[in-house]
Structure formats: C-alpha cells, structure tokens
Amino acid sequence: xxxxxxxxxxxxxxxxxxxxxxxxxxxxxxxxxxxxxxxxxxxxxxxxxxxxxxxxxxxxxxxxxxxxxxxxxxxxxxxxxxxxxxxxxxxxxxxxxxxxxxxxxxxxxxxxxxxxxxxxxxxxxxxxxxxxxxxxxxxxxxxxxxxxxxxxxxxxxxxxxxxxxxxxxxxxxxxxxxxxxxxxxxxxxxxxxxxxxxxxxxxxxxxxxxxxxxxxxxxxxxxxxxxxxxxxxxxxxxxxxxxxxxxxxxxxxxxxxxxxxxxxxxxxxxxxxxxxxxxxxxxxxxxxxxxxxxxxxxxxxxxxxxx
Amino acid sequence: xxxxxxxxxxxxxxxxxxxxxxxxxxxxxxxxxxxxxxxxxxxxxxxxxxxxxxxxxxxxxxxxxxxxxxxxxxxxxxxxxxxxxxxxxxxxxxxxxxxxxxxxxxxxxxxxxxxxxxxxxxxxxxxxxxxxxxxxxxxxxxxxxxxxxxxxxxxxxxxxxxxxxxxxxxxxxxxxxxxxxxxxxxxxxxxxxxxxxxxxxxxxxxxxxxxxxxxxxxxxxxxxxxxxxxxxxxxxxxxxxxxxxxxxxxxxxxxxxxxxxxxxxxxxxxxxxxxxxxxxxxxxxxxxxxxxxxxxxxxxxxxxxxxxxxxxxxx
Ligand SMILES: Nc1ncnc2c1ncn2[C@@H]1O[C@H](COP(=O)(O)OP(=O)(O)OP(=O)(O)O)[C@@H](O)[C@H]1O
Ligand SMILES: [Mg+2]
Numbered sequence: 001x002x003x004x005x006x007x008x009x010x011x012x013x014x015x016x017x018x019x020x021x022x023x024x025x026x027x028x029x030x031x032x033x034x035x036x037x038x039x040x041x042x043x044x045x046x047x048x049x050x051x052x053x054x055x056x057x058x059x060x061x062x063x064x065x066x067x068x069x070x071x072x073x074x075x076x077x078x079x080x081x082x083x084x085x086x087x088x089x090x091x092x093x094x095x096x097x098x099x100x101x102x103x104x105x106x107x108x109x110x111x112x113x114x115x116x117x118x119x120x121x122x123x124x125x126x127x128x129x130x131x132x133x134x135x136x137x138x139x140x141x142x143x144x145x146x147x148x149x150x151x152x153x154x155x156x157x158x159x160x161x162x163x164x165x166x167x168x169x170x171x172x173x174x175x176x177x178x179x180x181x182x183x184x185x186x187x188x189x190x191x192x193x194x195x196x197x198x199x200x201x202x203x204x205x206x207x208x209x210x211x212x213x214x215x216x217x218x219x220x221x222x223x224x225x226x227x228x229x230x231x232x233x234x235x236x237x238x239x240x241x242x243x244x245x246x247x248x249x250x251x252x253x254x255x256x257x258x259x260x261x262x263x264x265x266x267x268x269x270x271x272x273x274x275x276x277x278x279x280x281x282x283x284x285x286x287x288x289x290x291x292x293x294x295x296x297x298x299x300x301x302x303x304x305x306x307x
Numbered sequence: 308x309x310x311x312x313x314x315x316x317x318x319x320x321x322x323x324x325x326x327x328x329x330x331x332x333x334x335x336x337x338x339x340x341x342x343x344x345x346x347x348x349x350x351x352x353x354x355x356x357x358x359x360x361x362x363x364x365x366x367x368x369x370x371x372x373x374x375x376x377x378x379x380x381x382x383x384x385x386x387x388x389x390x391x392x393x394x395x396x397x398x399x400x401x402x403x404x405x406x407x408x409x410x411x412x413x414x415x416x417x418x419x420x421x422x423x424x425x426x427x428x429x430x431x432x433x434x435x436x437x438x439x440x441x442x443x444x445x446x447x448x449x450x451x452x453x454x455x456x457x458x459x460x461x462x463x464x465x466x467x468x469x470x471x472x473x474x475x476x477x478x479x480x481x482x483x484x485x486x487x488x489x490x491x492x493x494x495x496x497x498x499x500x501x502x503x504x505x506x507x508x509x510x511x512x513x514x515x516x517x518x519x520x521x522x523x524x525x526x527x528x529x530x531x532x533x534x535x536x537x538x539x540x541x542x543x544x545x546x547x548x549x550x551x552x553x554x555x556x557x558x559x560x561x562x563x564x565x566x567x568x569x570x571x572x573x574x575x576x577x578x579x580x581x582x583x584x585x586x587x588x589x590x591x592x593x594x595x596x597x598x599x600x601x602x603x604x605x606x607x608x609x610x611x612x613x614x615x616x617x618x619x620x621x622x
Binding site for chain 2: 288290292295303
C-alpha cells in the first residue's frame with residue numbers, strides 16, 4: 001500500500017480536548033479512527049479514548065497483515081468498544097456510561113470500508129470533488145431528510161448537536177456501514193469531528209482540503225474552522241489520507257508511506273492524545289517506548305547470535 | 308525558534324553501564340559521546356536530544372521539555388527508534404553496528420561500536436583538491452557494499468554525504484547516521500523535519516510527488532564524489548532544477564582524474580533519475596573496473612580489484 005496520511009487534533013477554545021483520533025497500519029491494511037467524546041456527559045474523553053484504543057488493539061490483533069473480513073471486523077470491534085465503555089463505567093461506579101461518536105475506516109486491497117455512529121464524518125473526495133460523505137445520526141439530519149428544514153439552514157439549527165446514535169450511553173449504537181468502495185489513485189478520505197465540519201460548508205471543506213499537501217491543507221482547514229467558530233470553538237480533529245496507486249508514476253513522495261517493505265506482522269500506529277490528562281498520555285507512551293526498546297534490542301541480539 | 312545549544316553530559320558521567328569519556332559531536336537532533344562499557348571497551352553513544360524541543364542546562368542531567376513540546380519530543384523519539392530499528396537489522400562491515408539501546412535521563416540512547424578514524428568530510432577538508440583517485444575508488448566501492456546491504460533490507464539511507472561516511476584508520480569506510488530514516492514518520496511534525504544537507508540531497512527529495520528510491524541515494528553518492536574531486540558539493544538540487552549551473556566535472560577537472568571517474572560522477576548527478584546509473588551495483592562495477600588509468604600501480608590495483616570483486620559477489 002502507498003498513501004500519505006496526516007492527523008491533527010486540537011482543543012479549539014475549550015479547556016479540554018475530548019476528541020480522540022488514531023490511525024494504524026499493517027503491511028496490507030490501514031485503519032483510521034475519529035471519536036468525539038460527548039461534552040454534555042461526564043467523562044466524554046474516557047469514552048472516546050476507550051473506543052479508539054480498543055478498536056486499534058483489535059486491528060493489531062486481526063490484521064495479520066490482512067483482515068479476513070473488513071466489514072465484520074468493524075462490526076465486532078465497534079461492538080466490543082461499546083461494551084468496554086459500559087464495563088469501564090461499571091468498574092468505576094460512574095453514574096451513567098460516558099458516550100462518544102465514532103467514525104472508523106478500514107482500507108485494504110485497494111478498497112475502503114467505513115462505519116459511523118453519531119455526527120463525526122467521513123468525506124470521500126476524488127479529483128477535487130465530493131464523491132460521498134456520511135450522514136449524521138442527528139436530529140438535524142432527520143429533519144433535513146423529512147423536509148422540515150433545508151440543508152443550508154442546518155448549521156443554524158439549535159438541535160445540531162443532538163445525536164441519536166453513539167457508543168456508550170444507555171442505548172445500543174445504531175452503526176451505519178458503507179459498502180465496499182474501491183479507491184482510485186489520488187482519492188482523499190477525511191474523517192473529522194463536528195468541530196471541523198460545523199463552522200464551514202461542504203464546498204469550503206472540499207476546496208481547502210484539496211489545496212496542497214495534506215500536512216499543510218489539514219492544519220489550514222482547522223485554522224479556518226477554528227477562526228469561524230469564534231470564541232467558543234469546539235475541539236477540532238481530523239485524520240486525512242491520500243491514496244496512491246502503487247504503480248502510478250510519481251506515486252511516492254517524501255511524505256508518502258509505502259508499506260511494501262513492512263514485516264508481515266509489523267504495525268505502525270499513531271494515536272493522538274493531545275487532549276489526554278497528563279497521566280494517561282505518559283502511561284500510553286511509556287508502554288510504547290518500552291516496547292520499541294525491547295524490539296530493537298531483540299533485533300540486535302538476533303543478529304548477534306547469527307555471528 | 309531560539310536554538311540554544313544543549314549541554315553535553317560531563318566526562319566521567321556514569322550512564323547506565325557506560326562511563327562517558329568525552330563528547331564527539333553535537334547535532335541538531337542528538338549528541339554523540341565516546342564512552343567505555345563495563346569491560347573498558349570503547350563505544351559511541353548517541354543521545355536523543357532535539358535542540359528545538361529539549362534543553363539541558365549546565366550541570367543538569369535531565370533535559371527540560373516544556374509542556375507544549377512534550378508530545379513532539381516523545382514523537383521524535385519514535386523516529387530515533389526508527390534509526391535504531393534500521394541499524395539493528397544490518398550487520399555489515401561497512402555499516403555502523405548498534406550494540407544496545409536504552410532509556411535514561413528522560414531520553415533514549417543508542418550505543419554503537421566506536422570507530423577510530425575521521426569522517427570523509429574532515430578528510431576532504433584536510434586534503435582539499437588532492438584526494439587521490441585510488442582512495443576515492445577504494446572508499447566508494449566499499450561504501451557501496453554497505454549501501455547495497457541497506458537497500459537489500461528495503462531501507463534507504465537518504466542522507467549520504469561525506470560527514471556521514473566515516474573512514475576507519477585502516478581506510479575502510481563505515482556508513483553512519485541513519486537519521487533520515489525518521490523522515491517517513493515525520494511528515495506531520497515540521498518541528499523535527501530533518502534538514503537535508505544542501506548539495507547532497509537529490510532533486511526528488513525536495514519535490515513533492517517525486518519518487519524516492521535507490522536512485523536517490525545514488526545522486527547523493529555522486530554529490531559526495533563531486534565533493535572529493537572538487538572540494539565542495541554541487542549546487543543545491545532544487546536550485547539546479549530551476550537553473551542548472553553545475554559544470555560537468557568531466558570538463559572542469561579533465562586531466563586531474565581519469566575520464567572514467569569524472570564521467571561516472573556526472574552520471575550520478577543527473578537531475579533525471581532515469582539518466583543515473585541503473586543500480587548501485589552498476590555504479591560499483593564502474594568504480595572498480597577502470598579501463599584506462601595510466602598512472603595505476605599495477606600490483607596494487609590488481610590486488611585491491613580482486614578483493615573488491617570478492618566483496619561484490621556477496622549479498
Ligand atoms: N560509531 C561511531 N564511532 C565514532 N564516531 C562516531 C560514531 N558515530 C558518530 N560518530 C561521530 O559523531 C558525529 C555525528 O554522528 P552522526 O552523524 O551519527 O550524528 P549527527 O549528524 O549529529 O546526527 P543528527 O543529524 O541526527 O543530529 C560523526 O560525524 C562522527 O564524528
Ligand atoms: Mg551526521
């Protein structure tokens with residue numbers, strides 16, 4: 001696989017960042033995750049964190065290096081994550097289970113599969129145009145569907161943040177799955193929270209996302225949304241990926257990642273924990289550092305024992 | 308960003324099982340020390356200490372990392388691990404050996420075999436304008452063995468330059484500093500983006516959308532050959548693509564070196580990757596098989612030639 005990927009999460013004007021994002025990949029499969037812990041509820045960031053972490057863990061356990069069935073993987077991993085949030089709430093005597101939105105996308109064998117619950121979105125862009133995006137599980141979207149309000153009015157509507165599907169909470173999530181969607185060279189997939197898409201319309205999002213390389217376009221887009229949102233800007237998070245046909249000319253750039261050289265059981269992962277409480281960040285990273293050092297020393301000694 | 312220099316750990320400092328003897332170098336991303344292990348063996352220890360993200364003051368051991376840089380610092384560590392990971396896979400006489408990897412003082416350390424000698428960069432500076440053709444051929448032919456090993460493991464060096472080619476006292480070269488391995492990971496952390504050394508990086512390293520491959524390392528080999536022959540690297544590749552002011556050495560240095568060596572230097576330095584030597588092996592063969600070298604000492608060359616050929620047979 002060859003792709004360019006960029007992710008960023010920022011608190012906006014809020015004190016805490018309850019968004020969590022991650023991506024990880026094996027040689028043959030890529031997973032991207034965005035979760036928006038729900039502010040009105042206690043411990044929203046805990047729900048988002050658990051969701052992202054659990055799904056990433058399942059991915060690492062099952063993508064060896066291909067997932068046997070991407071759709072089944074998404075369904076099971078999301079269900080497990082939902083259960084894990086409920087368990088966590090019980091174990092810690094939370095008065096109610098925390099909640100989070102989720103949008104997850106798997107890519108393997110040149111096709112994308114995604115699933116979402118709530119109002120975090122996935123956009124698929126091709127040649128600078130919007131091919132498709134997820135429909136929010138929100139009251140606003142329902143009202144648009146029923147013709148009660150117009151799409152253009154949606155951003156003004158007070159019920160914008162009311163969503164009827166999420167992980168955690170008192171009800172089972174209603175997860176929506178995409179069909180298998182083959183990717184073409186240059187296709188762009190962007191997953192984001194409402195902090196990003198809320199302040200601008202789809203056209204603005206598309207235009208800004210396709211202007212230049214992702215590592216510049218995404219921060220610029222986030223800047224725009226944050227500025228437009230003003231003094232109460234919500235947390236803003238995005239994972240964006242540009243797909244490169246392995247055989248296309250000029251496919252590889254300095255920034256692009258080729259997984260061709262990866263070991264069959266190798267993984268790369270990146271969880272963005274910018275909003276996590278200090279203790280939690282340190283804990284996660286500590287493990288990773290220890291693991292990396294162990295692996296390197298194992299490689300050194302493997303070679304040593306050959307001599 | 309104010310880049311204050313970091314203070315090195317002092318001589319005599321006990322670092323894990325090693326005792327620091329002295330500082331060898333200070334880079335933007337790391338400090339390298341000469342140290343001794345518990346048996347008195349000399350080792351080189353590279354300390355992860357990015358200037359822009361961490362500051363170690365005089366007399367302190369732990370660098371201070373401000374809250375705003377903490378994640379970037381941790382993330383850069385991963386890239387340092389990438390360098391370790393790459394090197395740990397390789398066992399080759401012309402690639403520096405990693406011996407150990409550990410954590411201390413809030414950062415991480417890579418222990419390498421200590422090599423006695425100097426960098427090719429230092430050598431060129433001392434002998435500017437009179438680096439002997441035979442030395443160039445011998446050093447580069449062997450260095451390319453190391454590079455072939457790197458490529459055989461599906462890795463790329465991407466930072467070949469005279470200051471990363473180390474000459475042991477016996478004249479054999481060692482490839483150092485796989486720091487560029489970090490670049491794949493660093494795409495979204497501009498703070499730590501590696502600085503390509505102008506003049507040695509290939510045009511495709513400056514250009515988004517261009518394909519990176521073994522030919523990229525080949526360009527840098529050519530630029531390093533250029534530095535040996537002329538005393539300085541060619542103009543920056545990104546400037547060359549705008550307006551190419553590079554004079555072919557086959558014109559400017561005619562008579563000083565064999566035509567074949569000059570031609571193959573120019574060959575590596577083509578802006579178009581397709582015009583460069585098709586493989587490291589092809590380049591290496593050209594370096595060893597010299598058709599018309601009038602002043603070649605017969606006995607020496609035949610001896611070295613056969614030894615190098617037996618090197619090439621491997622891998
Ligand atoms: N194994 C070694 N043996 C002897 N000297 C070494 C060794 N490794 C490094 N050095 C010395 O330290 C210098 C710097 O090392 P290196 O190129 O690995 O790091 P750097 O260029 O400072 O790193 P960075 O670019 O990551 O900041 C070398 O030029 C060499 O003089
Ligand atoms: Mg160096």
